[in-house]
Amino acid sequence: MLESPIMHLSDEMLVIEAKKDQQHFAVLVDRYVPKLTHYIRRRSAATPHDIDDLLQNIFIKVWRNINEYDTSLLFSSWIYRIAHNEMIDWYRREKRRSTLSLDDEAQNIVSKLFAEEDLVAQFSSQEQRAQIKEALGTLDDKYKEILLLRFFEDKSYEEIGDILRIPPGTVAVRINRAKKQLQKSLTDYGTH
Amino acid sequence: MEHTNTTEKILSAIEDKQITPLPKWYFTARNSALWLPGIVTTLLGAYTIAGVLYGILHAEWDNGIYIEHGNPLFLIAAIPLLWVISFGVFCVMSTTLLRKTSSGYRHTTLQLLLVSVASSILIGLLFYTITQNEDDNKVKTYYRYPTQHQREYFNIIFPKPAERNPASLRMN
Numbered sequence: 001m002l003e004s005p006i007m008h009l010s011d012e013m014l015v016i017e018a019k020k021d022q023q024h025f026a027v028l029v030d031r032y033v034p035k036l037t038h039y040i041r042r043r044s045a046a047t048p049h050d051i052d053d054l055l056q057n058i059f060i061k062v063w064r065n066i067n068e069y070d071t072s073l074l075f076s077s078w079i080y081r082i083a084h085n086e087m088i089d090w091y092r093r094e095k096r097r098s099t100l101s102l103d104d105e106a107q108n109i110v111s112k113l114f115a116e117e118d119l120v121a122q123f124s125s126q127e128q129r130a131q132i133k134e135a136l137g138t139l140d141d142k143y144k145e146i147l148l149l150r151f152f153e154d155k156s157y158e159e160i161g162d163i164l165r166i167p168p169g170t171v172a173v174r175i176n177r178a179k180k181q182l183q184k185s186l187t188d189y190g191t192h
Numbered sequence: 193m194e195h196t197n198t199t200e201k202i203l204s205a206i207e208d209k210q211i212t213p214l215p216k217w218y219f220t221a222r223n224s225a226l227w228l229p230g231i232v233t234t235l236l237g238a239y240t241i242a243g244v245l246y247g248i249l250h251a252e253w254d255n256g257i258y259i260e261h262g263n264p265l266f267l268i269a270a271i272p273l274l275w276v277i278s279f280g281v282f283c284v285m286s287t288t289l290l291r292k293t294s295s296g297y298r299h300t301t302l303q304l305l306l307v308s309v310a311s312s313i314l315i316g317l318l319f320y321t322i323t324q325n326e327d328d329n330k331v332k333t334y335y336r337y338p339t340q341h342q343r344e345y346f347n348i349i350f351p352k353p354a355e356r357n358p359a360s361l362r363m364n
Contacts, residue, residue, distance in 0.1 A: 019213065022203070029199040052198065059202045064211055068219040070294060165297035 011075035019066060028075075029059055035076075035153075036083050042148055043087055050090070058086050077162035080153070084145070084163055135185035143178035150175055226293045233286035234311050240279040241316025242323070246335040247272035283308045 006027055009017065018025035033055060040051050061082050069078055090096075136144065149155045149163060157175075161168045195203070248271055286308045290296045296304065323331050 026195050026199055026203055029202055030195055033196060033198045033202075052201070055198060056202050056205050060206060060209070060211055063206055064214055065219075066213045067216040068214070072295075161298065167298055167300050167303075169300065 012071055015066060015069050015071075015075055025063060025066075028062075032059075032076075032079055036079070039080070039083060039148075039153060040087065042152055043145070044090070044096075046090075054083075054086055054090060058083050061086065073162055074159060077155075077159045080149075080155070080159075080163045081165070132186070135182055138185050139178060139181055142174060143181060146171065146174045147178050147182070223294050226289050226296075230286045230289035230293070233282045233289065234308055235315065237279050237282035237286065237308070237312030238315035238319055240275045240282060241313050242320040243275050243335050244272055244279065245316070245320045246331075247275070250335075279312065283312060286312075 004027075006014070006017070006024055009024070009027070011028065011031070014024045014028050014031075018028060036055060036058060037051060040046055040054050044050075046054065058079070062079060065082075069075065136147075139147070145164070146160060149160045150157075155163065157168045157171045160166075160171045164171070166174075283305060287301060287304045290304050290308065291299075291301065299307075323334055
């Protein structure tokens with residue numbers, strides 16, 4: 001199968017072209033469905049049906065507001081912002097508490113977040129995965145979101161600021177506080 | 193070009209619901225609706241600053257206030273206090289509005305507040321300087337609101353010592 005040249009366009013170029021030809025929008029959807037599916041899975045305990053609904057709502061909003069997109073912003077930050085807001089609405093609608101579902105990645109979070117070898121070694125075994133998940137569950141919502149964006153979606157401070165609409169300085173402060181809160185919870189589990 | 197099933201479903205949903213992109217002017221108008229009041233409140237803040245300056249520099253130095261209240265309060269009497277408070281309110285309003293604009297979140301509240309205060313002061317100084325070249329009576333009309341009830345407001349906030357405790361004036 002021949003690869004279409006539009007597949008190689010940047011997200012920002014695709015947005016510009018999508019206003020004239022919806023095929024370009026379809027490429028954007030193809031590109032972001034896997035990323036946003038991961039994000040939604042990590043951010044919630046949504047069922048596959050819920051995920052489909054959430055994705056549909058997100059892309060409908062993207063299409064409806066495509067003229068709002070400001071090219072000074074990365075398209076990925078803009079679409080993640082829409083996804084973040086859609087997740088908040090979903091939690092509200094479903095009356096659920098925000099969560100982090102890092103089943104396969106729970107162990108990695110300790111090594112991703114902390115340089116302290118003791119803590120990493122202490123939480124490397126399989127049975128301690130539940131403790132890590134429990135510790136993550138105790139974090140404030142704003143800390144869960146920021147850790148997810150930084151360490152699992154690999155977003156920069158600036159991108160996180162654009163997604164959550166907060167200054168980059170606040171991003172740094174929140175990440176620091178989130179790490180401290182998580183470290184404290186993990187240390188408490190370790191000592192009990 | 194082939195797309196994934198999810199993409200096809202999303203595109204059909206957009207087509208079925210007949211969703212079309214909102215026009216560019218809608219977003220421009222929405223953003224302007226936030227900028228405009230932000231600019232207006234900054235200008236109101238500037239007028240307040242010019243009024244405060246006029247109030248201080250053209251105070252009719254009233255010896256009565258000096259005798260009644262003493263030196264520090266006499267200085268406060270020269271400042272149109274309500275206008276200083278109004279200036280604060282306008283600055284907070286413009287900061288809040290600027291924060292809601294499309295790129296306002298990139299700055300801290302303190303940064304926006306400082307920009308708002310600094311712009312109001314600079315524009316206010318400019319406004320005051322320009323008006324000083326005009327006829328005295330005309331200038332008076334510009335600042336009549338900040339200064340006309342200055343003394344009355346001052347007396348409400350700082351009542352005369354005798355009014356504070358009339359019983360102390362009674363002769364035994």
